[in-house]
Every structure is written in C-alpha cells, then in structure tokens.
Amino acid sequence: MRRSQRRIALLALSTLVGSILVTTGPAGADPTGSSAAASRSQPEDRESVRLVHVRLTGADMLDKVAAAGFDLEHGLRRVPNGIEGEAVVTAEQATELTAMGVELLGDDAGFAWSNEADGGIGIGAASARAAQPASHDATVRVVRADWFTTKGQGFLYVEARTTEGQQADPIVGMQLENDSGKGTPFGFARTMSRFVDSGQYMFHRNLFKLDVRPNKIKLTSSTGGVATGVVSNWLEDAPPPLTANPSYKSDFVDGYRHPQQLYSRAMEIARQYPDIAEIVYLPNQTNGYQRKAQAQIGGTGQAAVVVTSAAWGHQGGNDITVDFVDRPDANLPLAVEVTGKAVRVLLATDASGAPTSTAAEVAEALRTRSAGLIDRAHPYRTNEGTGIVAPTAGPVALTDFLDQKRVGAPEGEVPRGPATIPVLRIGKHRDGKKPGVLIQAQDHAREWVPATTSLESAERLVHNYRSDRETKKIVENTDVFFILSNNPDGANYSFYNFASQRKNMTNHCPDASADPAQRNSWGVDLNRNYRVGSGHDGYAGGSTNCVSGTYQGPGELSEPESKNIIWLVEKYKNIKFMMSVHSNGGQLFWQPGAYIADGRITTPRPPLGDEAFYWQSAARILSQVKAHRETVVTPENVGGSSDVLYSSAGNVREDLYHTYGIYAFGWEVGGSVYNPATGDWQGGSFQPEWDGNPELVSGHAETMEYANGIMEMFRVAADWGRDNKNPTSQLVPGAGRYSGPVDVHFETSEPATIYYTTDGSRPTLQSPRYAATEFREPGQVFHVTETTTFRWFSVDSAGNIEKNYDPTKNDKRNNYRTATIKIAKR
Numbered sequence: 015m016r017r018s019q020r021r022i023a024l025l026a027l028s029t030l031v032g033s034i035l036v037t038t039g040p041a042g043a044d045p046t047g048s049s050a051a052a053s054r055s056q057p058e059d060r061e062s063v064r065l066v067h068v069r070l071t072g073a074d075m076l077d078k079v080a081a082a083g084f085d086l087e088h089g090l091r092r093v094p095n096g097i098e099g100e101a102v103v104t105a106e107q108a109t110e111l112t113a114m115g116v117e118l119l120g121d122d123a124g125f126a127w128s129n130e131a132d133g134g135i136g137i138g139a140a141s142a143r144a145a146q147p148a149s150h151d152a153t154v155r156v157v158r159a160d161w162f163t164t165k166g167q168g169f170l171y172v173e174a175r176t177t178e179g180q181q182a183d184p185i186v187g188m189q190l191e192n193d194s195g196k197g198t199p200f201g202f203a204r205t206m207s208r209f210v211d212s213g214q215y216m217f218h219r220n221l222f223k224l225d226v227r228p229n230k231i232k233l234t235s236s237t238g239g240v241a242t243g244v245v246s247n248w249l250e251d252a253p254p255p256l257t258a259n260p261s262y263k264s265d266f267v268d269g270y271r272h273p274q275q276l277y278s279r280a281m282e283i284a285r286q287y288p289d290i291a292e293i294v295y296l297p298n299q300t301n302g303y304q305r306k307a308q309a310q311i312g313g314t315g316q317a318a319v320v321v322t323s324a325a326w327g328h329q330g331g332n333d334i335t336v337d338f339v340d341r342p343d344a345n346l347p348l349a350v351e352v353t354g355k356a357v358r359v360l361l362a363t364d365a366s367g368a369p370t371s372t373a374a375e376v377a378e379a380l381r382t383r384s385a386g387l388i389d390r391a392h393p394y395r396t397n398e399g400t401g402i403v404a405p406t407a408g409p410v411a412l413t414d415f416l417d418q419k420r421v422g423a424p425e426g427e428v429p430r431g432p433a434t435i436p437v438l439r440i441g442k443h444r445d446g447k448k449p450g451v452l453i454q455a456q457d458h459a460r461e462w463v464p465a466t467t468s469l470e471s472a473e474r475l476v477h478n479y480r481s482d483r484e485t486k487k488i489v490e491n492t493d494v495f496f497i498l499s500n501n502p503d504g505a506n507y508s509f510y511n512f513a514s515q516r517k518n519m520t521n522h523c524p525d526a527s528a529d530p531a532q533r534n535s536w537g538v539d540l541n542r543n544y545r546v547g548s549g550h551d552g553y554a555g556g557s558t559n560c561v562s563g564t565y566q567g568p569g570e571l572s573e574p575e576s577k578n579i580i581w582l583v584e585k586y587k588n589i590k591f592m593m594s595v596h597s598n599g600g601q602l603f604w605q606p607g608a609y610i611a612d613g614r615i616t617t618p619r620p621p622l623g624d625e626a627f628y629w630q631s632a633a634r635i636l637s638q639v640k641a642h643r644e645t646v647v648t649p650e651n652v653g654g655s656s657d658v659l660y661s662s663a664g665n666v667r668e669d670l671y672h673t674y675g676i677y678a679f680g681w682e683v684g685g686s687v688y689n690p691a692t693g694d695w696q697g698g699s700f701q702p703e704w705d706g707n708p709e710l711v712s713g714h715a716e717t718m719e720y721a722n723g724i725m726e727m728f729r730v731a732a733d734w735g736r737d738n739k740n741p742t743s744q745l746v747p748g749a750g751r752y753s754g755p756v757d758v759h760f761e762t763s764e765p766a767t768i769y770y771t772t773d774g775s776r777p778t779l780q781s782p783r784y785a786a787t788e789f790r791e792p793g794q795v796f797h798v799t800e801t802t803t804f805r806w807f808s809v810d811s812a813g814n815i816e817k818n819y820d821p822t823k824n825d826k827r828n829n830y831r832t833a834t835i836k837i838a839k840r
Contacts, residue, residue: 066108066118066119067098067099067118067119067120067124068098068099068111068116068117068118068119069093069095069096069097069098069116069117069119069124070096070097070098070116070117071095071096071097071115071212071213072096072097072210072211072212072213072611072660073097073211073212073554073555073609073611073656073660073661074212074213074554074611074612075096075097075114075115075116076090076097076554076555076660076661077554077555077556077557077611077661078114078115079111079114079116080555080557080559080562080563080564081557081558081559081562082110082114082559082562084107084111084562084563090599090659090660091124091125092209092211092650092658092659092660093124093125093209094125094207094208094209094210095209095210096210096211097660098119098124098125125207127207127220127221127222127223128204128205128220132203132204132205153176153177153178153235153237153238153239154174154175154176154177154188154233154234154235154239154240154241155174155175155176155241155787155788155791156172156173156174156231156233156241156242156243157173157174157175157217157788157790157791158171158172158173158246158649158790159171159172159173159231159243159244159245159246160172160245160246160247160248160649161227161228161245161246161247161248162247162248162249162646162648163251163644164640164644164645164646164688165644165688165689165690165709166690167223167225167688167690167693168223168224168225168226168227169221169222169223169224169646169648170192170221170222170224170228170231170245171219171220171221171222171248171648171649171650172190172206172219172220172222172231172233173217173218173219173649173650173790174188174190174206174217174218174219174233174241175217175218175788175791176188176218176235176237176239177239178235178237178239179208179215179217179218180214180215184236185208186208186235186236186237187205187206187208187235187236188205188206188208188218188233188234188235188236189203189204189205189206189233189234189235189236190203190204190205190206190220190222190231190232190233191203191204191231191232191233191234192222192224192228192230192231192232192245193228193229193230193231194226194228195226195227195228195229196229197229198229200230200231200232204220204222205220206218206219206220206233207219207220211614212554212609212611212614213614214613214614216657217790219650221648221650223693227245228245229244229245230242230243230244230245231243231245248633248646248648248649249633249636249637249640249646250633250637250640251637251640255484255729259482259483259484261481261482262478262481262482262485263474263477263478263481263482264470264474264718264721265470265718266469266470266473266474266477267466267469267470267473267717269466269704270462270465270466270509270701270704270713271465271466271469272424272428272505272506272509272510273433273498273499273502273505273506274426274428274429274506276465276469276498276499277435277436277498277499277502279469280293280436280438280469280472280496280498281293281436283438283440283472283473283476284438286476287440287476287479289442290440290441290442290475290476290479290489291438291439291440291476292439292444293436293437293438293439294436294437294439294495294582295434295435295436295437296434296435296436296437296497296578296581296582297578297581298574298575298577298578298581299432299433299434299574300432300433300435300501300502300503300518300519300574300575301432301503301518301519301520301574302326302430302431302432302433302503302519303416303428303429303430303431303433303502303503303506303507303519304326304327304328304414304416304430304431304519305326305327305414305415305416305519305521305533306322306323306324306325306326306327306331306389306390306414306521307322307323307325307326307327307331307332307334307412307413307414308320308321308322308323308412308413308414308415308529308530308533309321309336309410309411309412309413309530310394310529310530310531311336311338311406311410312373312394312401312403312404313394314394314395315394315397315401316373316393316397316398316399316400316401317372317373317399317401317402317403317404318373318393318394318397318401319373319376319377319380319391319392319393319394319399319403320377320390320391320392320393320394320525320528320529320530321336321377321380321388321390321391321412322388322389322390322391322412322528323387323388323389323412324386324387324388324389325387326414326430326431327412327413327414327415327416328414328416328430328431329430330355331412331414332411332412332413332414332417333355334355334356334357334387334388334411334412335355335356335357335409335410335411335412336357336358336359336380336388336406336409336410336412337356337357337358337359337406337408337409337410338359338361338376338403338404338405338406339358339359339360339361339405339406340361340369340405341360341361341363341367342367343363343367344363344364344365344366344367345363345364345365346360346362346363347362348360348361348362348371348375348376348379349379350379350380350383350384352383352384352385352387355387356409357380357384357385357387357388359371359376359379359380359403361376361403361405362375369402369403369404369405370402371402371403372399372400372401372402372403373393373394373397373399373400373401373403374393374398374399374400375399376391376403377391377392377393377399378391390525390528392525392528393525394529395525395526395527395529396526415511415530415533416428416430416510416511419510419511420509420510420511420512420513423509423510424509428506428510433502433503435497435499435500435502435575435578437495437496437497437582438472438495438496438498439493439494439495439496440472440475440476440489440494440496441489441490441492441493441494442489442490443490443493444493446493446586446587446588447588448491448492448493448588448735449491449492449493449588449590449591449731449732449734449735450492450493450494450495450586450588450589450590450591451492451493451494451495451589451590451591451592451593451727451728451731452495452497452579452582452583452589452591452592452593452676453468453471453494453495453496453497453592453593453595453724454497454500454579454592454593454594454595454666455467455468455496455497455498455499455500455595456498456499456500456501456505456595457500457501457540457541457575457594457596457666458501458504458516458517458539458540458541458596459501459503459504459505459507459508459515459516459517459518460508460513460514460515460516460700460701461596461597461598461700462505462508462597462700462701462713463597463598463683463684463700463701463702463713463716463717463720464595464596464597464681464683465498465499465505466713466717467595467683467716467717467720467721467724468496468497468498468595468724469496469498470717470718470721471496471721471724471725471728472494472496472498474721474725475488475489475494475728484729487729487732488725488728488729488732491732491735491736492728492731492732492735493586493588493589494728495582495586495589497579500540500575500578500579501517501518501540501575503518503519503520504516504517504518504519504537507519511534512534513701514534514700515534515537516537516539516563517536517537517538517539517540517563517565518537518538518540518573518575519536519537520536520537520538520573521536521537521560522536522538522560522565522567522568522572523536523560523561524560527560527561532561535561535562535563536560536561537565538565538566538567538572538573539556539557539562539563539564539565539566539567540573540575540576540666541594541596541662541664541665541666542555542556542557542564542565542566542567542662542663542664542665543566543567543570543571543572543573543575543576543664544570544571544576544664544665544666544668544669545570545571545664545669545673546617546664546668546669546672546673547606547607547608547609547617547663547664547665547668548566548570548608548663548664549566549663549664550566550569550570550664551663552610553608553609553610553617553661553663553664554608554609554610554611554660554661554663555608555660555661555662555663555664556662556663556664564662566663566664570664576666579666579670580669583670583674583676584674589674589676590675590676590677590731590734590735591676591677591678591679591727591730591731591734592666592667592670592676592677592678592679593678593679593680593681593724593727594665594666594667594678594679594680594681595681595683595720595724596680596681596682596683597682597683597684597698597700597716598682598683598684598685598698598699598700598702599651599659599682599684599685600647600651600682600683600684600685600686600698601647601651601652601655601658601659601680601681601682601685602632602635602636602647602651602652602679602680602681602682603651603652603653603654603655603658603659603667603679603680603681603682604620604628604653604654604655604667604671604677604678604679604680605617605618605619605620605654605655605667605668605671605672605678606618606619606654606655606656606657606668607654607655607656607661607662607665607667607668607680608656608661608662608663608664608665608668609656609661611661616654616656617656617668617672618672619654619786619789620671621767621783621785622767622768622783622784622785622786622793623762623765623766623767623768623808623809623810623811624677624765624767624811625786626762626765626766627677627765627811628677628679629652629653629765630765631677631679631727631730632652632679634726634729634730635723635724635726635727635730636652636723637726638722638723638725638726639719639720639722639723640719641719641722642715642718642719642722643708643709643715643719645687645719646688647685651682651685653790654789654790655667655680657789657790659682665680666678667679667680677811679727681720681723683716683720684698684699684702684716685697685698686698687709687710687711689709689710696710696711697711698711698716699711701713702716734811734812735812737810737811737812737814738812738814739814740810740814740815740816740817740818741762741763741764741766741808741809741810741814741816742762742763742808742816743760743761743762743763743766743768743806743807743808743816743831744760744761744831744833745758745759745760745804745806745831745833745835746758746759746760746761748833749833749834749835750835750836751836751837751838752798752835752836752837752838753838754837754838755797755798755799755837756797756798756835756837757795757796757797757798758795758796758798758804758835759792759793759794759795759796760784760793760806761793762808764810765810765811766808766809766810766811766816767783767784767808767809768783768784768806768807768808769781769782769783769784769806769807769808769809769821770782770784770804770805770806771804771805771806772802772803772804772805774803774805775805776805776821776824776828776830777805777806777807777821777830778821778822779821779822784806798835798837799837800837801834801835801836801837802834802835802837803832803833803834803835804831804832804833804834804835805830805831805832806830806831806832807819807821807830807831808831816830816831817829817830817831
C-alpha cells in the first residue's frame with residue numbers, strides 16, 4: 015500500500031529575489047498570489063521549478079531548514095529514518111537543500127508500508143545464535159496492537175520496542191506475525207520498520223492491510239527477543255450520541271468564511287441567544303491587515319534602493335512617489351525636494367555632470383530629508399549600496415500591495431487597521447463554576463477548515479440546545495470559548511492576497527529581509543511564540559529567521575494574539591480544556607510538543623494518569639469523527655506531538671498544560687482518507703475544494719466530521735466536571751507469598767496518577783509517581799526480589815482521590831492502599 019504524498023510548500027527566501035509557494039487551493043484560487051510584479055510569479059520562474067520528494071533526518075534537520083528560510087511545515091510525515099514531504103523548488107534551491115543534508119528522492123520514492131508477507135528480515139540466522147535473555151527485562155515489548163476498519167477495509171497497526179533498538183551496527187530488525195483469529199496459528203511474517211528521530215531510536219512500527227481481524231501478534235527481534243500481545247480495537251463503531259437524534263440539526267456552514275464573516279456571525283449568535291451566549295473581547299489588538307507602502311528602485315544590484323513609507327499604505331503611504339532626478343550641471347550636491355507626497359531625489363554630479371550618488375547615499379538622504387514621509391530606506395538586502403544610482407524614468411509610486419485582489423477571493427473590502435478579536439462564549443452558567451473549554455482556530459492563516467469546523471460546532475450548540483438532550487447537557491455543564499480565527503490579519507491576507515500565508519502580518523524583519531519581494535514571508539508563527547519549551551530556550555522547531563515559516567518572533571509572547579490567549583486563561587480560571595485546531599495533517603496530539611535536538615530531550619512528559627486520560631479522550635473524539643464518513647485518524651498520528659510529528663518549540667499547548675494545568679490538545683484536521691477504489695490513502699490540503707469528493711477530500715466533509723469531534727470534546731469536559739467518583743487501583747499480582755522474584759505492576763479503574771512508596775513511609779504528592787515503561791507504553795513493571803511493602807493512592811484527572819485519602823495531612827487512619835509482596839528465602 016502506498017500513501018498518496020501530501021503536497022507541502024517549500025519556500026526559500028534567503029537566496030532568492032522573491033518567493034515560490036505552491037499549495038492546493040479551492041477552485042479559482044491563485045496559489046502564488048497575484049499582488050505584485052516584484053513577486054516571483056513570472057513564467058520563467060514557473061518553468062524553472064520542479065516537484066521533488068524530500069527526506070530529512072529528523073526535527074533537528076527540519077529546524078535547520080526552517081532557520082534557512084524554507085517553509086516546510088504541516089503535511090509532513092514521519093518515516094522510519096526521518097521526515098518526508100514534497101517540495102516545489104528551483105534548481106538553485108535543490109542544490110541548497112542538498113548541501114544542507116536534505117535527501118532529494120526520485121518520483122514516488124517516498125516510504126510506503128509493505129502489504130506483502132516477506133518472511134521477516136534477518137530473523138532466522140540471528141535466532142540461531144541468540145536466545146531470549148534469562149533476565150526478567152524482555153528485549154522486545156509490544157507497545158500497542160490496534161485493529162480498525164475504514165471504508166470496508168481492515169488494518170492492523172503495531173508499535174513495538176526493543177531494548178537494543180539504538181544499536182545500528184548491525185541494525186536490529188524485528189519481525190511481526192499475526193494469527194487469523196482466536197486459536198489460529200501465527201503466520202504472515204512481515205518486517206517491522208525501525209523509526210529513528212534526530213539520531214534516537216523511537217520504536218519499530220507498521221500499518222498492515224488485513225481482511226481478517228487477528229486476535230494476537232508475535233514479535234521477534236533479530237537478536238532473539240520474542241514477545242506476544244493481544245490485538246485491541248481502535249475507535250468505536252457506535253452511532254454518535256449527538257447526531258443519532260433524528261431532530262438533531264447540523265450542516266450550518268456552507269462555505270469558507272473570512273474573519274469578518276466569522277466575527278459577524280459570532281456576534282449575531284450572541285444577539286440571537288443572549289440566555290446562553292455572549293461576546294468577550296480580547297484586550298490586545300492585532301497589527302492589522304495593513305502594510306507600509308514600498309518601492310524597490312534600481313533592480314537588485316549594488317545600485318538598488320528599497321524605500322518604505324512612514325505611514326501605513328491606506329493612511330497616505332500609497333500616495334507617495336519617489337523620483338531619482340538627473341541634473342545636467344557639474345559638481346552638484348545630493349539634494350531632496352518634497353512637494354506634498356512627491357519626493358524628488360536630486361542626484362549629485364561630478365565635474366563632467368554625470369551622476370555620482372550611491373545607493374547607500376540616496377537611502378540615507380531619503381531617511382533624513384524626506385520630511386517624515388519615508389520611514390526606511392536602504393540598499394537591497396545585504397548589498398553595501400556602492401553602486402551609482404540611475405535616474406528613474408519618472409516618479410515611482412509606493413504601494414502596500416494590498417489593493418490587488420487574489421483571483422477567486424470573496425467580494426468585499428477588508429477593513430484596515432488593528433483588529434479586536436471577539437470570543438464567542440456559550441454556556442447556560444457562565445459564572446466560572448462549570449469547566450471551561452477553549453476552542454482556538456486558525457493560528458495559521460492558510461488553514462481555512464479549522465475556522466469552519468469551529469463555527470459549525472458553535473452553531474450546533476445554540477441550535478440544538480432546546481431540542482436535543484445531549485446538547486442541553488453540554489450547554490448546561492460546560493463554559494465554551496470560541497476563538498474562530500486567532501489570526502485575522504494573516505487570514506485576510508490568505509483570502510485576498512496570498513493563499514499560502516501562514517503567519518500573522520507583523521513585520522519584524524531587518525533591512526536585509528524587508529524588501530517587498532519578501533512580503534509573503536513576513537510575520538510570526540503564533541504557535542511558536544509561547545513560553546514553555548520555546549526556541550529561545552534551545553528547543554527545536556522555532557526559527558530566528560524572520561522569513562522562516564516557523565519564525566518564533568523577537569521574544570516569547572511578543573505578539574498580541576498569543577498575549578490574548580494567556581490573558582483569557584488567566585481571567586477565566588475555569589478553562590480546563592483547550593483545543594488548538596489546525597490542518598491538514600490528520601493528527602490529534604498533546605504534550606510533549608518540543609525537544610532539544612541534541613539528545614532528543616523533550617519537555618516534561620505528562621504523568622501516566624494524564625497520558626491515559628488524553629488517550630481515552632482521543633478515542634472518544636476520534637470515534638465521533640469516524641462516525642461521519644468512516645475517516646480514521648490512525649494511532650500512529652495520535653499522542654505527544656513531538657513523538658508522532660516533529661518538535662514545535664514554543665507551542666500554545668505546552669504553555670497552557672505546564673503553566674495552568676489545562677488539558678491542551680492540538681488537532682490537525684484533514685489529512686489522509688482511505689480510498690477503497692485505489693487501495694491508497696488520499697492526502698488533503700489546507701484549502702480543499704469545499705464541495706470536493708465527499709468521501710475523500712472535501713472542505714465541507716472535513717468541517718462536518720471534525721465538528722463531530724469537537725462536540726465530543728465538550729462531552730468529555732462535561733463528564734469531567736460532573737466526575738465525583740473516586741478511582742480505585744490495585745497491585746497485580748496482589749499481596750501474597752511468592753517462591754521467587756515476581757514482576758508486579760499497578761492497574762487503575764480509570765485514568766489516574768498513582769503516588770507510591772516502598773520504604774515504609776506514607777505516600778504523599780511528593781512521593782514517586784508510577785510512570786510508563788517508556789513513552790507511548792503502559793506502566794512500568796517492578797521486579798521484586800525481596801519482601802517489599804507498597805503503599806500508594808491514586809488521583810484521577812478530575813482530582814478525586816482513592817478512598818478519600820488526604821495526602822496533605824498525617825491522617826491516623828492511613829487509608830491509603832497497601833500490599834506486601836513476600837519473597838520466600840532460599
């Protein structure tokens with residue numbers, strides 16, 4: 015089986031005059047933008063580019079590529095030996111990537127899961143010389159074995175780990191066998207793929223297409239380790255609890271919405287349903303859909319000058335003209351004349367009357383003698399400006415380039431100036447006593463489906479409140495905050511100017527990157543601008559290059575959009591859940607979201623109890639997505655985002671979870687959908703055609719199915735808020751006398767964190783926490799070799815403590831759990 019590769023945009027600005035960015039857009043969209051002659055959209059540029067498959071060794075290389083100004087974000091895919099994607103590049107860009115260590119693959123040369131039984135890889139010979147170690151530590155462990163069906167086809171997804179996986183000489187291989195149901199023999203030997211990220215072994219894993227559900231699997235490593243595991247079901251096939259009601263209303267959104275439409279509808283909902291909805295205005299205004307007016311005069315050589323107005327384009331900058339004037343007389347000094355908005359630079363001459371003014375001299379004169387009309391003037395990029403400036407043929411008009419509408423953009427003028435972002439708050443009891451849920455959409459401007467998905471969810475809440483029992487429970491037991499577009503400036507730029515815009519419109523670039531040909535790459539990646547695990551602290555995935563797609567900004571929380579999120583969660587302390595909605599990778603993830611590349615040191619992982627709660631919630635949410643048209647987000651795409659995707663330094667989820675204890679999810683809607691006609695997985699895009707193939711790639715279908723998931727997240731929060739039942743736990747096997755060493759582990763009745771001691775002391779919140787064996791694995795196993803007493807208690811995600819034990823007090827009842835494992839002396 016081959017997955018259809020998902021096109022990504024690869025944009026190099028560090029070495030080019032302008033930019034090339036290709037993405038799949040809606041019908042009529044012009045993905046390169048049509049806003050300026052200065053952009054690299056000329057026919058000769060288009061003829062010089064080609065599509066290449068690229069492979070990076072991991073997030074460390076992704077970071078390096080981003081720092082060089084390449085936009086390689088979203089739609090990427092983790093493969094056994096790194097990360098793959100597709101790029102549209104010039105020959106010059108391809109050479110630069112190769113020099114950076116990026117592997118350029120041939121057509122259709124990307125990684126593909128194998129469907130065929132191949133007998134395993136190097137297993138037989140290794141098994142003849144290696145035996146299962148006598149130690150209790152198994153060299154092979156089954157992490158997960160999941161069965162799911164989609165569009166009538168069955169799949170088995172397996173993750174496994176070997177303790178010798180880091181060994182690379184020789185590389186440790188692993189073989190998978192599965193049965194064909196309970197009581198049948200193992201067979202169909204296949205080779206597992208070994209996954210490495212940034213030089214660190216992660217696991218072996220594979221996705222297999224099967225027609226019959228297996229009951230068990232067997233794994234054998236090339237060093238002789240063997241493990242078996244039971245296959246579990248991934249996602250439920252039960253009918254959705256909300257849309258199962260015949261009178262349930264849905265399908266309210268009929269197309270993509272720009273920010274003005276989103277905000278207008280949010281305010282209308284608050285007016286229509288004042289008993290359950292209101293608007294909260296965020297205090298920090300955005301930069302605004304506005305730009306300074308510019309002109310680049312004299313080409314790109316040493317004689318070129320870049321001129322930028324002091325006023326915003328719409329506030330007078332677009333009325334400015336600049337004229338470089340030749341004078342016939344000899345030995346004249348450089349001068350500047352200003353009449354109204356017309357600036358004339360009178361070029362200096364030598365004894366023969368020839369111009370002598372350099373680009374650097376002209377730029378300095380414009381900055382200091384233009385009567386305040388010109389804010390920035392400088393030689394082109396890194397030029398020193400030593401070339402002699404040529405006279406212009408006449409006045410050159412400055413422009414902010416925002417008056418050119420992209421083909422296919424919606425009608426209507428975009429309001430200029432700073433924007434105030436409204437938050438639509440829905441809940442019957444908005445007094446801070448119900449658990450709050452924050453839905454944040456469109457941090458990244460080009461991601462249009464997250465906004466429509468969020469709006470559809472809001473519409474379902476208010477329209478079904480009085481007629482549907484399950485919706486009524488949500489509205490009366492949660493307090494929901496919708497930010498329908500957290501990046502209105504960038505989103506407007508995506509709709510009206512440049513479809514592939516990712517960042518906001520704040521330009522922090524120095525002169526070397528401030529010419530108008532780079533305007534499509536200005537801005538800050540809002541999901542790299544937070545304080546925990548940030549690029550400023552050395553974590554991978556955030557760039558210091560202002561034209562990089564992952565530019566993290568000049569400092570943590572430098573942008574009003576990120577400051578607003580922190581303001582919101584600090585003001586409304588009842589916010590306990592958060593979903594940052596993105597597209598188009600088809601993942602659902604949480605912490606850890608970032609790591610330091612050298613050694614792959616992640617931000618702190620959630621305790622095992624929180625991790626289990628995330629997995630449980632994800633299964634509920636994704637089961638409701640599947641209910642719409644059988645779209646399955648596969649287990650490989652669920653978990654800590656740095657484990658299933660890449661490192662994203664300074665993301666919002668990390669900050670909200672670690673700083674405020676909020677269960678913060680990240681969601682990449684869209685992604686791959688299985689196509690039974692081809693036996694392949696069909697990839698998505700940032701702006702799929704709204705009425706595309708309803709079974710494959712369609713903005714409308716994605717909006718509806720992922721709105722199902724958001725609604726289920728509200729039910730998760732409501733259940734959490736009503737949870738007053740204490741968890742229970744046990745040590746397995748339990749207390750007793752054993753003839754020799756024994757392996758024990760903890761089990762809980764629900765996702766819960768266990769605090770324990772083995773030294774005879776009372777367990778407290780400072781005691782060791784029961785941890786996973788390794789990331790994405792179940793709880794650790796204790797190998798008990800001598801008599802040991804375990805004392806412990808469990809705390810569930812809602813804060814309920816087993817047996818009402820108070821770990822903060824020296825309670826004489828000592829009603830924590832206890833079990834003694836007695837090992838007979840020999």
